[in-house]
Amino acid sequence: MNHKFKIIACLLSILLFWGTPLQAEDIDAKQMVFSHIGDSYGWHITTWGETHITVPLPVIVISKTEGFNVFLSSKLEEGETYNNFKIAEEGKYAGKVVEVTPSGELVRPVDLSITKNALALILNSIILISIIMFVAKWYKKQPVSAPKGFVGAMEMFIMDVHDSIIKPSVGKGYEKYAPYLLTAFFFIFINNVMGLIPIFPAGANTTGNIAITMVLALCTFFVVNITGTKEYWKEILWPDVPVWMKVPIPLMPIIEIFGIFTKPFALMIRLFANITAGHAIIISLTSLIFITVAMGPAVNTGMTVLSVVLSIFMNCVELLVAYIQAYVFTMLSSIFIGLSQVEKHKVEAY
Amino acid sequence: MFLFTFLEAAVANLGIGTLGAALGAGLAAIGAGLGIGKIGSYAMEAIARQPEAANDIRMTMIIASALIEGACLFAIVVCFLAL
Numbered sequence: 163m164n165h166k167f168k169i170i171a172c173l174l175s176i177l178l179f180w181g182t183p184l185q186a187e188d189i190d191a192k193q194m195v196f197s198h199i200g201d202s203y204g205w206h207i208t209t210w211g212e213t214h215i216t217v218p219l220p221v222i223v224i225s226k227t228e229g230f231n232v233f234l235s236s237k238l239e240e241g242e243t244y245n246n247f248k249i250a251e252e253g254k255y256a257g258k259v260v261e262v263t264p265s266g267e268l269v270r271p272v273d274l275s276i277t278k279n280a281l282a283l284i285l286n287s288i289i290l291i292s293i294i295m296f297v298a299k300w301y302k303k304q305p306v307s308a309p310k311g312f313v314g315a316m317e318m319f320i321m322d323v324h325d326s327i328i329k330p331s332v333g334k335g336y337e338k339y340a341p342y343l344l345t346a347f348f349f350i351f352i353n354n355v356m357g358l359i360p361i362f363p364a365g366a367n368t369t370g371n372i373a374i375t376m377v378l379a380l381c382t383f384f385v386v387n388i389t390g391t392k393e394y395w396k397e398i399l400w401p402d403v404p405v406w407m408k409v410p411i412p413l414m415p416i417i418e419i420f421g422i423f424t425k426p427f428a429l430m431i432r433l434f435a436n437i438t439a440g441h442a443i444i445i446s447l448t449s450l451i452f453i454t455v456a457m458g459p460a461v462n463t464g465m466t467v468l469s470v471v472l473s474i475f476m477n478c479v480e481l482l483v484a485y486i487q488a489y490v491f492t493m494l495s496s497i498f499i500g501l502s503q504v505e506k507h508k509v510e511a512y
Numbered sequence: 513m514f515l516f517t518f519l520e521a522a523v524a525n526l527g528i529g530t531l532g533a534a535l536g537a538g539l540a541a542i543g544a545g546l547g548i549g550k551i552g553s554y555a556m557e558a559i560a561r562q563p564e565a566a567n568d569i570r571m572t573m574i575i576a577s578a579l580i581e582g583a584c585l586f587a588i589v590v591c592f593l594a595l
Binding site: 192326428431432434435436438439486487489490493 | 571574575578579581582585586588589592595
């Protein structure tokens with residue numbers, strides 16, 4: 163133990179006093195963070211010196227004048243224009259594909275491109291479907307025996323979600339909603355975990371995209387309100403409160419209607435903000451190394467050690483957050499569904 | 513006195529929006545820390561009183577923390593927009 167410490171101390175002090183001139187480039191940490199968190203037309207993997215290594219993705223735009231156009235995003239790199247289309251630099255449409263009309267105006271066409279998040283969604287969905295179908299096929303082939311290995315682990319996982327989140331929270335009639343809730347849980351969990359792996363083709367921040375979390379929250383919104391019983395709607399629009407809270411100004415009904423919208427809204431923002439903030443923290447910690455390059459080798463080495471330790475810790479926390487956010491989303495959705503399946507209360511006669 | 517000179521310098525270089533965003537994020541972190549700290553302390557007390565219920569209490573604690581963090585992350589999202 164003592165011997166190892168001496169070796170590490172020697173190596174560190176060599177680095178400290180090795181006065182190599184370090185190149186100091188201007189690192190824009192904010193731009194680095196936002197470009198990793200956000201969506202983009204090409205999948206940028208790394209920058210080797212001056213060349214950007216990017217996986218080009220198809221840009222599919224339908225414009226009124228040019229019609230249906232499909233081309234690779236590599237044609238739009240570095241601000242080039244292709245067929246009157248370019249990526250706008252600043253203004254309202256900054257970062258998105260716009261069409262330059264002959265009068266010089268920037269018009270936004272119908273944009274159906276396969277961007278980084280869209281491709282990552284497709285890949286993660288394929289992974290999710292193949293895992294679940296594999297497990298399901300195993301049970302079809304061996305209906306009576308107990309599974310081992312990967313199928314056994316998946317059974318434990320799925321049954322735990324089913325028995326401890328869905329069954330108690332939804333209550334009676336939980337079998338109808340279990341497929342949707344299980345899908346939501348595993349979709350969110352797999353997307354969160356794939357977002358943490360930094361190598362292509364994983365590493366895209368899908369659940370940190372507010373459009374994706376909005377769709378998930380909308381699914382819960384529709385399930386809760388469309389399958390709500392008549393008693394549920396009665397309790398919202400004509401609740402069992404004193405008459406003055408309902409009649410001239412419908413105070414309670416307005417508050418209840420607000421509640422219908424705020425609950426899925428909170429679901430959306432909670433998932434989006436947790437995952438985005440986690441990614442932002444990890445990227446900022448990693449960029450600490452590059453920011454302190456200009457301050458000399460001593461500070462840089464110290465910050466590198468600190469950054470590595472903190473990054474490992476933050477990645478473990480983010481793994482936990484990935485599971486917890488999927489758990490909380492599924493649990494709250496099941497509770498909302500359970501609350502909407504309310505039966506008429508029988509008033510007991512005294 | 514010093515606060516005013518500091519504020520003037522900040523406005524001149526970065527703009528008061530960035531200052532507000534940074535302050536807001538710090539306050540949101542304080543709020544999250546206070547709330548989750550209280551939950552943690554009560555959960556530990558409860559587990560100490562009844563160790564058999566530790567699993568239930570742990571799950572409830574995690575759910576309550578996630579809800580509190582949801583509220584604080586509303587603030588963080590607004591700070592990101594103001595950054």
